[in-house]
Structures are given as C-alpha cells and as structure tokens.
Amino acid sequence: MPPAAATNLGYTPPDGGWGWAVVLGSFISIGFSYAFPKSLTIFFKEIQAYFSVSYSEIAWVSSVMLASMYAGGPLSSVLVNRFGSRPVVMAGGLMVSGAMVLASFGTTIIHLYLCVGVIGGFGLAFNLQPALTIIGTYFQVRRPLANGLAMTGSPVVLFTLAPLNQFLFDCFGWRGSFLILGSIVMNCCVAGALMRPVNKSVEPKTEPPPCDQLPAEEDPAANVKLLTEENLSESRSQSCFHKFVDVSLFKHRGFLIYLVGNVVMFFGFFAPVVFLAPYARHQGVDEYSAAFLLSIFALVDMFVRPATGLLGNTKWIRPRIQYFFSFAVAYNGVCHLLCPLADGYAGLVVYTVFFGVAFGMLCALLFEVLMDLVGAKRFSTAVGLVTIIECGPVLLGPPLSGALVDKFGDYKYMYYACGVFMLVPGIFFFIMHYYNYKWLDEEQRRSEAADTRNSEEAVELHVNEKIAYETDG
Template sequence: MPGALERPEGCWAWVVLLASVVAQALTLGFPACIGIFFTELQREFQASNSETSWFPSILTAMLHAGGPLCSILVGRFGCRPTVMLGGVLASLGMVASSFCRSLGQLYLAAGFFTGLGLCFSFQSTITVLGFYFTRRRALANAVASVGVSLGITLWPLLARHLLEELGWRGTFLVFGGVFLHCCVCGAILRPVAPSVAPGAAPASREGPPVPSKSPAPGRLAACGRATLRYLAFDILWQNGGYRVFTLGVTWMILGFPLPQVFLVPYAIRHGVDEHKAALLISIIGFSNIFLRPMAGLVAGRPNFARYRKYLFSLAVLLNGLTNLVCTVSANYRVLVGYCLVYSVSMSVVGALFFQVLMDVVPMDRFSRALGLCTILESISILLSPPMAGFVLDSTDSNFSYVFYMSSFFIVSSALFMGGGFCALQRKERQGRPAGTEAAIPEAAIPEAAPLPALPGEDPGSAEKQPCTEEITYVTSV
C-alpha cells in the first residue's frame, strides 16, 4: 500500500524504535528467567542437572542460530511478517510446552520452536532500525539495547510471581499469551518508502528474485553457494583480527551464560529466599538499563577507536574474575555486590561487541562476519549449560565448580584476545602484512575471490542476489 510507506528519520521511526525496545525486552530478556524454573522442572521430570540444562541451552542456541533462516524470511517477505511469524511461533511453543509430559517434548516445544520464534522477532526488529535511522543509527541502537535490560529486570519477577500462583505449566501458558505481543510490535513496522531509502527493499514485501529459467537443482546449487558465501570462512582465514575475535568470543561463550542460568538455583541451595534469589537477576537487568546505553555511546566516540579491542578484552577479564566471588561466599549481600559488578562488565562487553567487530572487519563484509560469529556462538551456547549440569551431577551439586568453570573459559578467552590483538598490532608496526587486514583502509582491501560455481548453477547468479550481504543481523551477547 503506497500510503503505508514511511520515510527514514520521520515521526514514525520513533514509534518503530519503541516497538524494537519492547521486542527486545520480550525476546532477549526471556532467557534470564529460565533459571527460576530449573528446580521445578528437575523435580517434575525427575531429571539430572545435565538433562535439565539442555532446555535453556537449546532455547538460547536457537535464539542465536536462527539468523540465516531469519535472513531468508526477511529478504523474501520483509521485516513485518517475519516479526509476527516469530511471535506466533514463540507463543505456540510455550503453549505446547505447558502440556509436555517429558523433557524431550519440552526441548522441542519450548526450546526449539520458542527459541526460533524469538530469533525471528528479535533480529527483524533490529534489522528494520537500519532502514528507519541513518543519521541517528548509533543513538537508535543504544536506546534499543535498553529493551534487553528491561527484559532481564522484569522477566524474573514476573516468572517468580506466576510460578507461585500457577505452577510452571500455568506460567508457560501465560508466557504464550505474552509472546503474542511480538505480533503487535511487528504490525507497527511499516515498510520504508524505497524512493527515499533505496537500500530498504528488504523492509517491503519484495525479495531477491528467483530465476525462473533455472531448474530446481540449479536453485538448490545457488542456495548452497549463497550459504557458503554467508558463512564467512574466507574472512576467518584471511583476517587475523577477525580470527582472534571470533575464536576468543566462541571460547568465552562456553562460560558467559552460566551465571544467568545457575545463579538462582545456587542462591536457593544456600538458603536464600526464593523471592530474593529471583531478585538477583533483576538487579543485573536494572543496572544494565543505565549502563549499557552509556557504554555504547561512549564506546562509539572516535577517540576510543584505537583502544576498543583492549577495553573489550579487559571487560571480559573483569567479568570472568567477578564470577570467582560466588565460589567464596553465598551470603546474600555478597551476591548483591557480585551482581552489581557483574552488570558493569556485562554492559561493557555487550556495548563493545559489535563495535570491535566493525573495527576488525570492513563494513561490506560485516553481515557475513557477524553471521559466522553468531553460528559459532550458538554451538557454544548449546554445549555450555549441559557441561555445567554434568559438572553438578559429578560433584554432588556443588555450584562452586560451575563458577570456577565459567571463570576459566572467560578469563582464558580474555587473555587470548588481548594477547592476540597485541601481537597483531606489533606485526603491523613492524610492517609485516600477516593478520593486518583490519588496519588497512576499507577501499584498499581486495574482495575475496568468488567461490567457484557449483554444478548446474548460473555463473551470473552471484550478482543476482543483492540481499545476501546487505542485511545486518544483530544478536545479544
């Protein structure tokens, strides 16, 4: 409908920004409350710590790994239908999970389908911000990140209250209705007028054309080639800075989500009241409401560009060392102080993640680099909680070992990234070309050699896929 098209930076852009804040609160904030149901699910299904840990790991992994599929849907149908589809899918997953009779069914319903739906809703609302905001894009992303903090603050409180009143099955049923609000957020995302935003084609219903003359095998070959181009292994091989960053972050994620999953069960096991235990996660989220936008705006200043990689490594190091506090004492006041310090490092890590990636990778390759990094993250997220659950089962539910494990992965990744960035900078100063692609001006970086055409593929099909590298997908650390 031509009358429904909006202009970038117009009045409706701020309504879209508000919708993005709400969508992030609903989607990215939700995994923070999963730890509240850990003990109830373990008791209900008579499961071990490792078996129960697969539920939050699958949900969070799908929240990150669904990016490639989300990119196809956004390019084909636009952001608005994709957000609404995600809300419906997340709602159906939670409603179905309230009737589950086994952990396997819970993995499929609340883990796979809800996680995939949350991914669709979250990434599409972030993508559309790039079309609505041009001059104020940094400000829009900083404001949108407040939604994550709001979700981390409110979801645990709501989950604790509903769990006492309705049980976990009734709570999951209510959550299914809450996720339908993603459809409302999606309905607000009107397409941007292509006349004033030439790059906004993905926000409309128009997608990349499918060659009608190619047979079905040719389409499959083109799809496979596009997938290989999206998974930026060529950048991983050629760019030393991106290699250090991606490997370090992938290793870090093995320990990064563990405090949010196991902090509440840890506090309850050491005699902390259940309400106070749930409040710990809310303290982290409430602090992030103010810290994350401030850190994002400060990190975006040009005079911080040279030091962002090292500030990121330092924040990761602080985050890992902070987790050692939980191995010393489970006193509630100590845990509150831990949450405050943890939220500071978490905010800086979240704010600098995308800035550092933009520093080490040229912008014309950013979406591909982010896609590969996201997929590798999802593998680590999938493995991390079950590994911690196995440690708990092997140590008679001694949560101290979980926090030791978290600190080991995070601290070692910080040392690896800091040392790797220093080594690359030293090579750059000595004039050695290896690993210095990130320091070369973008215009001087040659484009990677195109992948050879697969059998049955039109040699010119690579030029017929403009949306493959134009859409930027953002996920939360």
C-alpha cells in the same frame, strides 16, 4: 575499523525519525529473545522436582532454547533478506507463544526440550535476527547508541519477568504460568509491526538480480559463449547462494577474529545467569530473594547498556571500539572467578551488581562490533553465520556447567570454569585487535600511497601527452 565498511549502503540512513520507533520494536523483540530463556530459570527448581531430573538435565531446557535461537540464525537471515524484518518477527512471536502453550501440557522433560527448547528457540531466532539487522538500515552515525538502546530491552524484560514469573508460579503453578507467558510473548507481534522497511529515498540501493533472472551483459558482443540450460541453472543457484550466504566472510580477518573468540566465550556466557537464582537457593536464600537477584542484575544491566552505547559513540572510543569490547569480555571473566568469594546474600548482591555491569557492557557491544567489522550491508549474513557456529557452545555451556555442579555438589567450580572461558578470549581479543588495527593502518597507508602514485603518474602522462601534442604541432 575503517568507517567505509559501514557507509557503503547505497542510500543515506535517516539516523532518526521512524528509526526510533524501529528501535522500540527492536527493544521489545531483543528483550524477549534474550530475557525469556533466563527468566524461565525461576521454574527450574520445581520442574526439576516434578520430573525427578538432575541439574544438568534441567539446564538443557534453557540451553536448547538458546542453541535453537542461535542455530536458527541463518534461516532467519535468509527470511529477512527475502521478506524483510516485519513479517519474520511477527511469525517468531506466534511460534514462541504456541511453544509455551504446548509446553504447559508437557508430561516429560523431553516434551519441554522440544516445545520450549526447539520450537520456542527458533521463534526467538525470528525475533532476534531481524531486530538486529533493521537497526543497521536506519542508523549510521548514531548506530552504537541505537544498538545500545535496543539491547537494553533484554534487562528491562528480565527485570519485569523475574518477579512476575515467581508470582505466576505461586498463583498458577508452572503449567498455568507457561499458558500466561504464551500470551505475554505475543507482544513480539506488536514489535514486528513497528519494523517498517526504511525509505531509501536519497539513492536506491543496488540489489542482486532475482534468482530467476540471469544478469544481462552490458556489451552484447562480449557474450561469446552461449549458456546451456545446465550452465543457466548453475548460474541461478550460485546467484541465490551468494545472495543469502556470503562465504567470503571466512576470508575476512576481522570476522575470523570475532568468530574464534566468541566460540570460546560462549561456553561461559549464559551459564552464570542461568544458575544465578538456583545458586542463591543452594546457599539457603529464600525463593523471592533469589528471584530478586535476577531483578537486581537486570536493573543494573538496563542502565549500563545505553550508557555503553553512548560511550561507544564518542570520538574517543568508536575508532577503536574493539578494545572496549575486549575489556568487557575480560571483565566478565574476572567477575566469575571472584564470585565464589562472595559470602552470604550481601556478597551475592555485590557479585550481581558487578556482573550486571560487565554483562551489560558486553551485550551492548556484542553485535555493534560485528557490524563495525563487516559493515551494515554484510551484517545480516555475518550474524547468521556467527550464530549457527556459536550454537554449539551455547548448547553445551549450561549443561556442562550443570554437570560440574552435579559432580562436586558445589557451584564454585562452575563459576571458575566460566571465568576462564571468558577471560581467555578477552585477552585473545586484546592481542588480535591490536595487530588487526595495526595491519589496517598499514593497508590504508599503502592504499593512500598507491592512490598518490597513480595520481602523479596520471598528471605526468597528461603533461607528456601535452608536450608531444605541442611538439607535433
């Protein structure tokens, strides 16, 4: 995509300095946002037996949590634009902590849906959104690397939480474990404290006028029509709305390509991770070995994400980074389609390694390519719009996959379905970005040709005026 989309910030990002502390804070915040719902699957087998519910019903716990995290995107974007990243992340940490404490006293599965799913999910939205947004304000040249490092927080936290949750369950049961996890997730407040607003010292960024102020006309004579009180209120409302929700993004070609492909992709995005440990236990693997699969997955993932960021930052990949993302999506689909061929625990380990590579590549690029498409200035609103639309497939994906397990009594059909839901959008991305890059190149050539013509016409006009002046003289 054209670099201009990401460079018009109104100031020069430091590309380092305190930005690396911000990356650390984002690392922690993003880590809990994505790893926490996955790590809770360790308790699913026991909670399922405790409440006597099906695979599909227990899957709703993680599903509602992830969907709430995505549905809270627009609200989080508004709060970030209004208050900045730091207080929003700290509030999110408090919400998730409170949700886990309340869930530890749950008496029905509905109680877990509301506490862990809804309250905890919205808390994670307040952790995720600001962490993604603030990186774009601190980094420009090294942005793919910074995003890759920050996104590595998810596998690192998952690698730690997966065996820790199994240990906590053995010692304290799922209720005691939820209480302890409520205190652990308070680290998000520490992460938020690191997210100091960027010092825009080179050139101040032009901000939209406050909602309670009407933009002043530069030329008073141009203000022919006096605004009535009704027109004034309407103008203020539109100013506030467009400040926080950039609906013009729905006319942005690259944004629409990203949105359409992601909606399909997210039906099969989370379910393979959510059901990895239960699938292993269904195959007769013991509890700790099943939990260790998540650790292997996270270990591979944590090395792949920064490596993907480094690779995406190279001069060969970054100008066409959307192709790299398309490959990552399709690669995930192929892994899931081949998963049922894995035989025994060794086969599951091999699948987990390849899946970890695929998942790490995709996650490292997921938000970088959106920022590449719409630019850092519009990213906060763009990611809010994307997540609210994606919350549908995020909500329905794992329960539908669980319903397939309930119906057939086998996990292979669930993995086949997830593979198709990932492979199809991967092919779609390849095709659409080929044409999108082609159209962008044509538009750039036309723009350069128009600039050349305008320059030539200006020179010709200047020459003619000079000749006319000399003739008159």
